[in-house]
Amino acid sequence: MASVPPASFSLEARVQALLDVEVALAEALAAAGLIPATSVAPIRDAARATHYDVAALGAAAADAGNLLLPLLAAMRHRLAVVAPDAADHVHWGATSQDVIDTAMVRQARAAAAPILAALTRAADAAADLAARHAATPIAGRTWLQQATPTTFGAKAAGWALGLDRARGRLDVATDALGDLQLGGATGTLSAFGDAGTAVAAAMAARLGLRVPDLPWHTERSRVADLACALGLVCGALGKVGRDLTLLAQTEVAEVAEAAAPGRGGSSAMPHKRNPVAAVRAVAAALQAPGLVATMLAAMAQEHERAAGGWQAEWDTLPMLLALADDAAAALAEALPALAVDVARMRVNLDAAGGVARAEGLVAALAPRLGATSARTAVEHACRRAIADGRPLADVAAADPRIAAQLDAAAIAAAIDPVRLAAPAAARVRRALARRADLEDAPHG
Amino acid sequence: MASVPPASFSLEARVQALLDVEVALAEALAAAGLIPATSVAPIRDAARATHYDVAALGAAAADAGNLLLPLLAAMRHRLAVVAPDAADHVHWGATSQDVIDTAMVRQARAAAAPILAALTRAADAAADLAARHAATPIAGRTWLQQATPTTFGAKAAGWALGLDRARGRLDVATDALGDLQLGGATGTLSAFGDAGTAVAAAMAARLGLRVPDLPWHTERSRVADLACALGLVCGALGKVGRDLTLLAQTEVAEVAEAAAPGRGGSSAMPHKRNPVAAVRAVAAALQAPGLVATMLAAMAQEHERAAGGWQAEWDTLPMLLALADDAAAALAEALPALAVDVARMRVNLDAAGGVARAEGLVAALAPRLGATSARTAVEHACRRAIADGRPLADVAAADPRIAAQLDAAAIAAAIDPVRLAAPAAARVRRALARRADLEDAPHG
C-alpha cells in the first residue's frame, strides 16, 4: 500500500539531496584551497532542484548510468553562463558514487526519523494496553487453537517489547549509517593530493556525518544492515498486525480498529469494519523480506565500484523505508484507538466448553492422582465436554474420578481464568516496570 | 535503475484502468438488464482519469484500503450532480478486487508486450552474433579461468536460446493471466442473481479477457506465475549482462558496448566506456528474485479475499515489470551495436602460454601414451609454460616425452583454436537453423 516512495526519496528530493552534497563538497574544497572561494556562491545558487527539469533528469538517468551525471551536466550548463570557472569546480575530485551515497545516507536518516517516532508511539500504545489489561483473561492460542488462558496484557506487552527491540535495531543501524562517502574514482582521495583528509573532514562536518576510516563504495554493510533493521521492523509490526487481524475476526471479535469514514463498507457489506491498519502492517511484512534479500544479494560488489550491485540498491532501500514507514504509521495510529472487548474475551474462554482452561484441572488433580492419571481423567472430560457441548466444569463435576478429589467449588477455582492468568499478570507488570526504567534512563 | 514504474502502472494509468473496467461492467450490467441502459453514458463520461485529482486519490488509498474506494466516491460525487441514478449503478454488484484485479490484468498485459518485443530483438541480435561468429575462437572460461577454446558464436547462441526460453515463458504466463476477475464480495456472483454468467461473459468480451471457471481472488497462481516468468526473464538477461561485463573488462576487452554521449567518462577517467546496458541487466537480475519471492509469499491468501497478501502484490508486480522492461530494452539496444574484437579474442587465447588449449595436446597424445600419461605430460608442460612465461607449443616441443610422439607441426595443429572449436561451430549452426525453423513455424 506504499505505492509512493517516502518523501525524502521523491525524484525532487533525490535531486536536491545530490545538490546539497555538491554544495558541501564545494565549500570543503574552497576551505582547503583546492578551488577558489569565489566559485562557492555560484555553485550554491545553482544547487536548487527547482532550477532543473527534474523529470527529464530522471528519464536521462537510465542511459547515463545514474541520476547525478545528467544533473551535473545541467548544473554545469547553467553555470557556464553565469560563472564559467565555477562550472569547472563543481564535483571536483569526487566520483558520482561519493555524492549519490552521501545523499542517500542523509535521505535514509531523514526517512528513518519518522519511523523511529512512530515505533515509539506504537510501542507505548501497546505498553499502555498491556498496563490496562495486565490481568484481563483471554484465551492463549497456539497453532491457532485455544490452549491455556493468558491475559490480553501479556499479549500486548509482547507486542511492545517486540516493537522496542525493532526500534532499537533501527536506531543502531541508522546511526551506523552516518558515514560520509568520499574517495574519488577508486576511493583513494588521490585527486585531493595531501588535502584529502581535510576535505573529507570539512565536508562531513557540514553534512552532520562522520569520516570513515576507508571509503565504503563496495563495502555495503552499512546499507545492508539498515535494510536488515527495516526488515526486522516490518517483521515486528507484521506480528502485531497479524494478531490484530486474528483477534478482529468476526468469530473472535476481541478487538476492533476504530471506525473511520471511507474505510470498509460497501453495498454488499454495510456491516464490515476492515482492519485496514493491521493489514497495512501485514502487507509490509510480506514485502520486506524479499527487499532485504535484494540488499544482501547486492553486497558482493566488484572491486572499487560495482557493476550492478550498487545500482540494485537505489530503488530497494527507499521501498523498504516506505514500507516500514507506512506500517509503523498505521499501527501508531491504530493501537491507541483500539477497541478492546473484555467481555468477549471472557465469552470466548468458554468456547468448546472452556476446555482451554483444562490445564488448571490437571494441575489441581496431579498432586492427588499423579500427573499421568490426572491428565487422562481431564482429557476424558474434555472430550466429553466437546462432544456433548457442555461446560467442562459440569462434566468434571459429574466424573467420578474427578469428583472424588474436587468438589464443584474446587473445580471452578481450578479453572478460574483470573487465577490461571495471575502469573502472567505479574510478569507483565514486572516487564512494564523494567521498560519504564529503560525509558527513563539517559539513552532509553 | 528503474526508478519509475512502467507507464501502464503510473498513478494516472492505474486510475484510468480502473475506470475502464467500471465502464465495461456498466455496459455488461445494462446488457443484462440489471441497470438501466440510460446509466451507461453518464458512467462512460465520468470514466476519465482527467476528471479527478489523481494525486489526492493516491494519498487517500492507504487509509481507505485501496485506490478504488476513493475513486468510486469521487465518481459517484461527480455523477450525483449530472445523473443521480447512474451514481447508484456504478460498480453495481462488484467488489473492489474484481475491478482492481481485472485492471491489473490489462495493465500487466500491456506492460508485457514491449518486454516480449525487446526480448525478441535481443535474442535475434544474439543469434545474429552467433551466426557471424559461429567459428570465431574465444577462450572458454569456467570458474572465471580460461579452460578450453570455444567460439564466440557458441557463447552468443547460448544467450539467444536462453532469451528465447525466457520469452516463451513470459508469453505463456501473460496469456494465462488473461482471465476476468468478477465475483462480488465473496466470489459468488450472488448480486447478479441468475445473470452472473451473462454479465461476466459480456464484460470479459468487452475487455478482451476470458471468463474463468471460478473467481481467483485468493487463487493467485496467475499473477505469481507471471512474476516467476519475469524473474526468469531477468535471470536470462542477467546472464547475458554478466557475460558482457566480464568480456568488456579492460584486461579482456573482447567486446564493448557502443559509446554514447553522457555515458561513462569523468574528469578522473576520460578513457572509460562503462557497460551501462549490461549493468542495467545485471541490476535487474539482482532485484527480481526478491520481488518474485514476495509474490510467492503472498500466495497464501486467506479465505475469499485476503488480509495482506493481495495488497503486497500491488507494488511488487509493477516493479518486476519495470525491471524486466528496463533490462530487456537495454540489451535489445546494446546487443545489435556490440563491438566485437575478434583479434583480441585470439590474443587472449595465448594468455598464460596458451595453456587453455592444452586439451588438444592431451587428446593428441592420449592414443599414444594412454590418457593418464598424456595428461601427466601435458600438465607438466603447462606448469613449465606458466612458470617460465613461454608458449605451451614451445615448451611441448622441447619436452622429450611429448616430442617423441609429436613434431612441432603436429603440436601446433593439436592446439589450433580453430580446429579445437570446430565442433562448437557445427553445433552452433545446427542450433541456429533449428531456431530459424521454430520462428518460421506458425507459433514461433
Place this chain on the structure above:
Amino acid sequence: MASVPPASFSLEARVQALLDVEVALAEALAAAGLIPATSVAPIRDAARATHYDVAALGAAAADAGNLLLPLLAAMRHRLAVVAPDAADHVHWGATSQDVIDTAMVRQARAAAAPILAALTRAADAAADLAARHAATPIAGRTWLQQATPTTFGAKAAGWALGLDRARGRLDVATDALGDLQLGGATGTLSAFGDAGTAVAAAMAARLGLRVPDLPWHTERSRVADLACALGLVCGALGKVGRDLTLLAQTEVAEVAEAAAPGRGGSSAMPHKRNPVAAVRAVAAALQAPGLVATMLAAMAQEHERAAGGWQAEWDTLPMLLALADDAAAALAEALPALAVDVARMRVNLDAAGGVARAEGLVAALAPRLGATSARTAVEHACRRAIADGRPLADVAAADPRIAAQLDAAAIAAAIDPVRLAAPAAARVRRALARRADLEDAPHG
C-alpha cells in the same frame, strides 16, 4: 519440517546417480568407438555407491569443489587394480558438470513424481469436498471478516483448481527439465571429435533424456523454472493450509484434521487437536519463496561454467523438492480425512446477528428504495443488530423503513444463506464438471 532431503537427494542417492551417468557415458563412448568395449563392464561394476565411503566423499566435496571429483578419484583408484585401462576411460571427454547436472535432472524428476501424485490426490480430495458441499452455506470471509455467504464447496473448489494449476506447472517444468547435459569442459563436445552428436544421442537414450540444441551449463532456465514451479506448488498448498488453520480455529471450528496418536495433546492441553498437516503446508509456503529467489539469483552464471551460481543450486533445489513433497503429502493425507462441521458453519453465519447476510437485504430493498437508501437503511439495521446483540432479521422487521417494504417472511427469505449461496453452488458444479472433462481428456 522437512529436516531431511528427499530420498532421491540423500548423499547415497547422489553418489549412485552420478555413477549411473558415468555408466551411460561409458556405454555411449564404447558404442561410438571412443573407448574400448572391454572397459564398459569394469566401469559398470565399479558404479555402485556401496563400493565407496560415501560420507568421506561428502566431506571431501567442499575442498574439491564438487562431489564428483573425489568420487572419480575413488572410482579410478578401485579400477586401477582390476582394470587399469578402464580407469583411463571413466568420465572420458566429459566435465564434472555434465555428470552432476545430468544426475540432478534424473534425481529431480524422480523426486517430482511423488509430488505430482500427491498433488493429484490432494486436488481430487478437494474436488470431492467441493462436490459434496457445493451448496453448503458458509460465511464468506474477506479481510478475515465475515462478508457475504458462500458455500464450503466454492472454497474447496478454489483449492482444487489452485492445486490443479500448480500441478500443471510442475508437470510442464519437470518435462522441460529432461535434457541431457553433455558438452565437455566448455560445452563444445570437442573431446569427442566428430562423434559428439552420436555420443550425446546414445547417452540420452540410455538415460531417458532428450539432447538439447546446446549445452545448458550456464543457461539455467530449466532448473530455475522447476524451482518456480515448486514455489507455485508450495504457494497453492500454503493457501489451502492457511485456510484450514483458520477454519479449524477453536472459535470457528468448521473443519478439523483427523486426530492421530502423538499429535497435539500435552499435560497442559489434553483437549487440543493441532492442524499439523495444514501447518506443514504453511511452513513449506513460508520457506519456498526464499529458495526460489536463490535459484533465480543463481541464474547469472559466468561464461561457460559458473563461479558460484551453479554451486548455489546444489542444496537449494533439493530443499525445494523436499518442502513441496512434505506439504503435498501432508495435504494429500489430510484433505480426504477432513472433518467438516456443516452445522457449525450455519451457526457461524448467525455471528454478529447474521449481518454477513445483509447483502441479501440490500438487494431486496434496492429495487424499492434505490441502492443508496437501501444501503443506508440496512447499514443502520446492521449497526443496531451488532450493538444490541440481536438478530438482523428481528432488527430489520422492527425498522419502519424496512418493514414498510418487506414483511418478516420476505426478510427471512432475503437473508436465507442457502438462497444467497445458490449462484455459488451452480458455479461450483460447472467448474467441477469442466475439471472432470479435463481429467478424462488424453493429457488431463
Place this chain on the structure above:
Amino acid sequence: MASVPPASFSLEARVQALLDVEVALAEALAAAGLIPATSVAPIRDAARATHYDVAALGAAAADAGNLLLPLLAAMRHRLAVVAPDAADHVHWGATSQDVIDTAMVRQARAAAAPILAALTRAADAAADLAARHAATPIAGRTWLQQATPTTFGAKAAGWALGLDRARGRLDVATDALGDLQLGGATGTLSAFGDAGTAVAAAMAARLGLRVPDLPWHTERSRVADLACALGLVCGALGKVGRDLTLLAQTEVAEVAEAAAPGRGGSSAMPHKRNPVAAVRAVAAALQAPGLVATMLAAMAQEHERAAGGWQAEWDTLPMLLALADDAAAALAEALPALAVDVARMRVNLDAAGGVARAEGLVAALAPRLGATSARTAVEHACRRAIADGRPLADVAAADPRIAAQLDAAAIAAAIDPVRLAAPAAARVRRALARRADLEDAPHG
C-alpha cells in the same frame, strides 16, 4: 557446498540438545520443590541421545509436529520401567517450544563460535595483506573497467574492515540470542504457580542463559536478527570471494589461491587452478539472502505460539549457519595462503596504454589549462592511445596541447602509479593502525 548441516545441528546433536534442556528443567524444578529430587538422577540418566533411535525420532517428527514429542514419548517409555515417577516429572510445566527454542539457542551459539573465529582469522589475514601491500599499485576498477590506480593494500583493507563489521554484528546478535525460553503452553509460566521466576532463573543459570522479561515464543526478533547477521557475514565474505575470483581470472592473474591436491585439474584442463575457496564464499553469499528472507517472513507468528512461522525456522537457521561457517572457513584458510603477483599488477596497469592513470595527467594539466580543457586534451590522448595501441605517456608527449605544458618527465611523474596511489597507502596505514587499536582495546 554446505550439503550437511553444521555439527551442532545434526539430528544426533539436536536430540542431545533437547535432552540437555530437559535435564536443566528437571534440576530447576527439583530445586524449586516442584518435582521430587529423586526424579532428577533417572532423568539425567535417560538424557543421552545414544539411548534412542535417532533416525526413527526424526522420521516421526513430521507427523507429530516437532522432534521433541516423539523424543519425550521415548524418554517416558524408557523411564516408565526404571523410574515411573520420573516419567511423570519429565518436561513438567513446559511446552515443546520452551525446550526446542532453548536448545536451538545453545546450538546456534555453539555453531556461531567457529564462525566468529574464522572471521577473525580471515580479517586478520586480509589486514596482513593490507599492511604488506599498503603501497603496492594496482588498477582500481569500477564497472569492471580499469579506472584510476589504487593499491592492493587498499583493496585488502576494505576486505578486512568489511569482515570486521560483519563479525561485530554476528557477535552482537549471538549475544542477544542468549535468552532462555520458558513459559509453558501460552507463555504464562502458570504451571509453576508462584515458582515460575525461580524455576526460570535456576534453569537459565544451569544453561548459561539469561531470563528474558517475557517469553519470546512469537517475538522472533532474536532469531531473525541472528539470521540477518549471518546474511551480512555471508555478504561480506561474498564481496571478498567475488573480488578474488575476478583478480584470479586468467587475463588478470593478480592473485591465486594456493594449489591443493584434488582441486581443479582434469584431463581437459591440466593447467587450471580453480578459486575453490572464493567460490565457496560466492555460493554462500548467493544462498544466504533467500534464507534471511525466510527468517524475516516467518516473524509474523500468530498469538502465543505459531502455526507455520516457527516451523519454517527449523531448517533455515541451521542452513544459514552452515553457509556462513563454510564460507568463513574457506576464506580463513585461503587468505593467509593467497599468492599475490605484484609484478602482474604493474603490468596490468599498462593495459590499454595505461589510460587508467590518465587522472594524474588531468590533474597536472588542470591548473594550467582549466579543468575542462585539461580533460578534453587528455580524453583525446586516451582515445588515440587505445586506438593506436601506444602508451599514453608517448601519445601525450606527442600531443602539442599537452607537450606545451609538460615535458616527458613531468608526464611520467604525473601518471606514476606509486605517486598516484600514495594517498591510498597513507589512508590504509591509518585504517590499520585504528584497527589494531580497537583489537587491543578490552572489547576488541
